[in-house]
Amino acid sequence: MDVSDILAERAEKQKSIAVEREIPLETDTGLLTVTDLNPIDLESYNEDLEAFLQSNARDGVQALLNALFALPSTPSPDGPVAKLPPPITQLPRAKPLPKPKPLTKWEKFAKEKGISHRKREKAVWDEEKQEWVNRWGWKGKNKELEEQWLAEVPANADTDHDPSKIARKERKTRVAKNERQMAQNVARAQGESATSGPSTREQRKNEINRTLATSRVSTASMGRFDKVLEGEKKSKGLKRKFEPAEAPVEQEKAANLALIQRMEKEPRQKKAKKDTVDGVLNVRKAIRATSGGRGSVALGKSLKGGRTKGKSRR
Incomplete structure (x- = not known):
């Protein structure tokens, strides 16, 4: 080559x-x-x-x-x-950039005081079991006092003192407090400042109370056995009324007869449907207008006699 x-x-x-x-x-x-x-x-x-x-x-x-x-x-x-250089092409976005998440009350305080946040681990070491267990949730460490088989009882405690129930109530109280604080953070994040007018502040307060009441009735007991927080108002709602299990015979007989009478009565809507032909003519109203309010029998007699009794209508 x-x-x-x-x-x-x-x-x-x-x-x-x-x-x-x-x-x-x-x-x-x-x-x-x-x-x-x-x-x-x-x-x-x-x-x-x-x-x-x-x-x-x-x-x-x-x-x-x-x-x-x-x-x-x-x-x-x-x-x-x-090493690749920085990009020079601006790619379009389908949605705008997400706004920074507003700081909570504790995060603002920690930032002002210079407190560094340390994320807590989800698992903790249990010395008795010699294994890692969950801090919260199923078989969590926070339920240790509720599930232990032996608990210390104070000397001056009542006869019905139950440490597991007391521990559970305290835990539920902490959960409700955290939910209330979370609702306050959500309301604060929506742009409602602390110096807003009384109407806005009252509206935020009502929303927080409504959210707290909703979370209360989400438990199995519908919030009946939950401990009321300090300053929390008792939620108002409709009370269901039940008839007594035992009643006099006359009262029960009268109630049953009234129920049967209501069932035998024909609803007005059904009567109106019968009186309507093709949704245009109301037969009952036409007879009443033609007979002068005397009914179909009087109308038939008047037609046989050749004239209509009653007031003449034009």
């Missing part, structure tokens, strides 16, 4: 690597993207679609590889390593 053949081979190789387009391809190495702004050649597109797409994809990948190998690189056991 002479020198001319070597030069021709190198030129052919460089030609296969170089990507020449009428409009140069836009390469963003930071996002590893290539944008082709050239118009589509309809003749090549219609002639062989698959070959046309493969050719464009090959040129785009080749342009991206050329840009990547042009970056400064450092050698490594796996080959040269290059």
Whole structure:
């Protein structure tokens, strides 16, 4: 192979690597993207679609590889390593950027005082069981006093003193307090400042009380045995009234007869449907108007006699 053949081979190789387009391809190495702004050649597109797409994809990948190998690189056991530059293309977003989450009352206080927050682990070490247990939830460490089989009872305690029930009530009180504070944080995050007018402040207070009342009745006992917090008002609601299980015979007989009479009565809606023909003519009303309010019998007699009794109507 002479020198001319070597030069021709190198030129052919460089030609296969170089990507020449009428409009140069836009390469963003930071996002590893290539944008082709050239118009589509309809003749090549219609002639062989698959070959046309493969050719464009090959040129785009080749342009991206050329840009990547042009970056400064450092050698490594796996080959040269290059650091990608920051992206230069602004990609559109389907939705706006999320707003920063407002700070809670404790987070604001900790930020002002310089208190660093440390996230508590979900699992804690139990010395008695010698294993990791959940801090909250099922078989949680916070229910230890409720589930233990032996508990210390004070000397001056009542006869019905139950440490497990007391521990459970205290835990439920803490849960209700946390829910109330969470509702306050949600109301504060909605943009209602502490210096707002009395109407807005009263509205926020009512919303918090309503949320607390809803969470109260979500328990199995409908909040009947939950401890009332300090300053919390008793929730008002409709009280269901039940008839006594035992009643006099006369009263029960009268109630049953009244029920039967109500069942035998024909509803007014059904009467109106019977009186209507095709939803246009009200027969009962027409008879009442023609007979002067005397009914269908009087109307029949008057028609046989040749005249209508009663007031004449026009």
